């Protein structure tokens with residue numbers, strides 16, 4: 042078998058995880074991500090087509106050795122014919138004879154309808170976002186009264202047989218820091234892994250402040266007091282994972298603000314309109330869509346990706362005076 046290619050950045054990090062945003066639209070309006078109204082949506086013609094997305098993914102897998110592809114947004118399930126895209130991406134595994142993990146991050150509200158179809162189309166794993174188990178808090182953060190739909194979505198994902206179902210929980214001071222143990226219990230009972238993400242300055246409302254960040258260490262302390270757990274070595278995974286000592290599963294924390302994982306970051310992001318970003322907090326982007334639509338060859342697209350990755354930062358500077366807040370919110374970048 043030929044050796045798998047690798048893509049190494051100028052700090053010696055291997056870049057092997059591609060996050061593909063397939064839409065900037067969403068059926069929720071989470072306060073830490075989108076304003077209540079007034080978003081300017083991309084025109085359909087600006088979005089990469091399924092063929093264009095699959096072409097970039099193929100180049101990443103076949104020529105650059107990527108091992109993880111995650112579909113995200115905006116909310117990926119609002120894009121029409123999503124299972125067809127999943128099937129096109131999943132098919133690359135047979136053509137490229139190279140294995141990669143295909144996953145999706147979703148708010149879960151449409152999974153009761155879609156989970157089975159997505160699983161059959163080849164999706165391996167899902168992360169479902171849910172920041173509160175209290176209906177009124179959930180409605181406050183998402184500006185949609187739909188906790189029960191998301192809980193049904195979690196059940197549907199479990200039933201569909203994904204290899205792993207994780208819950209993304211953004212922790213915010215004064216909002217849900219008292220729910221860490223409840224989420225841990227929920228995860229243990231249902232067989233899902235909660236991952237607590239520190240609130241990052243990527244909200245469209247610019248309401249972020251350091252005081253609203255709940256340090257991951259606080260979340261770990263709260264949970265392990267009730268459910269003793271030990272650290273699991275997770276390699277390049279930004280989540281620090283903990284396994285319960287009684288064998289009833291695991292949880293993770295993503296301390297992006299208090300203990301950034303930049304030194305082992307293996308990610309690259311493609312926005313819905315085909316802009317490549319090598320860091321969530323990048324202030325510049327690389328226009329792959331222009332290359333795709335002007336007849337660029339696979340070799341030229343590969344070269345553009347290599348150039349972008351060559352400029353990948355050592356790390357973000359949240360909390361430092363030199364930090365520059367990106368002008369785009371998480372939903373526009375692709376979380």
Ligand code: SAM
Nearest residue numbers: 074114115116147148170209240241243371376
């Ligand atoms: N709509 C999907 C969802 O909510 O899962 C996928 C896109 S969303 C932008 C991806 C992830 O980013 C979600 O888990 C969301 O909670 C997280 N996120 C969005 N804004 C964030 C912020 N300011 N800080 C931390 N995480 C954020």
Ligand code: SF4
Nearest residue numbers: 067069071074115148
């Ligand atoms: Fe939509 Fe996800 Fe952003 Fe919430 S976090 S507004 S569900 S894109």
